[in-house]
Amino acid sequence: MLSFDIVKPLLIIDKAKALANIQRMQAKAATHSVVFRPHFKTHQSGVVGEWFRQAGVDKITVSSVSMAHYFADHGWDDILIAFPVNLLEIKQINRLASRIDLQLLLEDTAVANQLNELLEHPVGIYIKLDVGAHRTGIPMENERQVLELAAEITKLDKLKRKGLLAHAGQFYHNPGGITAMQSDVNTISKQLGRLKQQIGDEKLLLSWGDTPSCSMLESLPDFDEWRPGNFVYYDLMQYHIGACQLNDIAVAVACPVVAIHPERNEMLVYGGAVHFSKEFIAADQNFRLYGFLVKFTENGWSDPIPGAWLSGLSQEHGVVKLPVVLAQQFKPGEVVGVLPVHSCLTVDAVGIQYTTEGELVPKINFA
């Protein structure tokens, strides 16, 4: 058991694992001679931000204007908001641009013009490309549209053209193995290089995202900047696709056991959708996997207990499936750990977090 009292669901961070994850990714980025601009939406914490700063990071990525304000308050002065500009937040954007080196995302000429009208200070602009995730961005094959926007930006005095931004969100699901991923990345990289050449701006940064490819691939050719985020903690989804080892997962949710049901190979824990979110991995026979069960040790947690997994979530209830011999070993009043499927959403959902040493780790509070 950890050395401090746990009475309700908390996020527990293994700082040593998180630091190792940060150092490994930073070293890899250095080997590739790219700017390392990690995404801070995973941890959302000023304290964890300091762990990155101590590792030499000075540029970051966030996913909302609110998050940018939070990290600006924590002394970060070069922040990219990797989300299409929300014109409605122009006041908040202007406040940010007056105090830090702010980078924004655009994919639309009309929005570029409106933004330029409304801005009071210059900002850096990345053009958002869709490289296969089909979530947002200009499809990278639509060269004319990219070139038009790239040209338009140079006409607008408050917009400083900085880069082309890609996020291969498709790699989080059905990555199709490392060979297919490498082949996709090579194709994307080639097309981005072609766009850069057509735009004719040597200084244009090719900015690349996503934890799966930054973790798994040996070669990420021709990109100038990496923005992975999830790798700081990893999770079962990343383990599932091969982006990390189980031992790299740096967060577990501490859940009190409240009832044992050996007659159906289950126990109930205090820890539900409001702590984990409802992200799951679809498993065989229509089962949903919401987490792996671990036991806390004095300064961390065990390997996952074979055959024990979080199989159902309602608001505060978590149903754990486990072999009957194990069900009989647990008792109400104990605390178990659960490795989450998606650490970004779990971190966002759980209110309170501590390191394994019992140090409180504050994060953004939007309420």
Added chain:
Amino acid sequence: MLSFDIVKPLLIIDKAKALANIQRMQAKAATHSVVFRPHFKTHQSGVVGEWFRQAGVDKITVSSVSMAHYFADHGWDDILIAFPVNLLEIKQINRLASRIDLQLLLEDTAVANQLNELLEHPVGIYIKLDVGAHRTGIPMENERQVLELAAEITKLDKLKRKGLLAHAGQFYHNPGGITAMQSDVNTISKQLGRLKQQIGDEKLLLSWGDTPSCSMLESLPDFDEWRPGNFVYYDLMQYHIGACQLNDIAVAVACPVVAIHPERNEMLVYGGAVHFSKEFIAADQNFRLYGFLVKFTENGWSDPIPGAWLSGLSQEHGVVKLPVVLAQQFKPGEVVGVLPVHSCLTVDAVGIQYTTEGELVPKINFA
């Protein structure tokens, strides 16, 4: 458009609809001569609690010790925590029991004894029965186990036996139509009556939960207390199973439009998993439905826009599918509304909420 500024995702509450939902359920409970002990986990708000109080409610249900403390601070003095006792929170439970009439849930003789040892003040006890959801509780057919626990409780000086508690969680999914639901409820009611008779305690309350059956069924025989919660706001899941009309849904998430993709019948809104949770309704052709699109009016919102729905969520991004003719009508910088699939989780996830009149509605903040 609503008459106040919206710049980022907010929960908007239609107070008139919520009040009508409260009054309708309260009137139905009165017709059935039952105690109305609504579940407050859906709204988690002291202000919304006052709407219930003004409608005559003086007993409530919550799903955590933390929530009980919050509502005790808001003047509620008879609170049932409808979650199996978490022995680790004994200090917090003792603090609560010293100031309010506290009701707890038990399903295990060993836990009953441990609880009695640790309690400093008497509490009311409901025995949790599993009536088909298989989440937790003693299976209602295990009569011996129920009788043993019921007898044990009378031997323990701090535990006052109050009732048998059922929550038919199965009705939220695959309810199998109103006739099947009515038949199930009749069976459960009969079995609970039988258990009550065997226990031989005339004053034992049969406590019944769940918004679907309390909304849909004309007859809920022999129960003494109702604890529905979701009905205050309802949502698409309840609409989907027939528990409410679209017009009864009392919450919508306001989402700024940030990008339009008519080439694939989509637009992107600021509003993601951290606002909606990831609950979905499985629709045809493997589509997932995360919400219906509405337009805000001066004092509320429109009917859902036919053919427009939230089809994908990542952390802050929401992908809306919509016919191309509609996609061309929206512009970045507008605000649209989304009726959520599961209001309880959405309320929990969205940080900030207002009524349609622009009144701030504070809720619990666990961070």
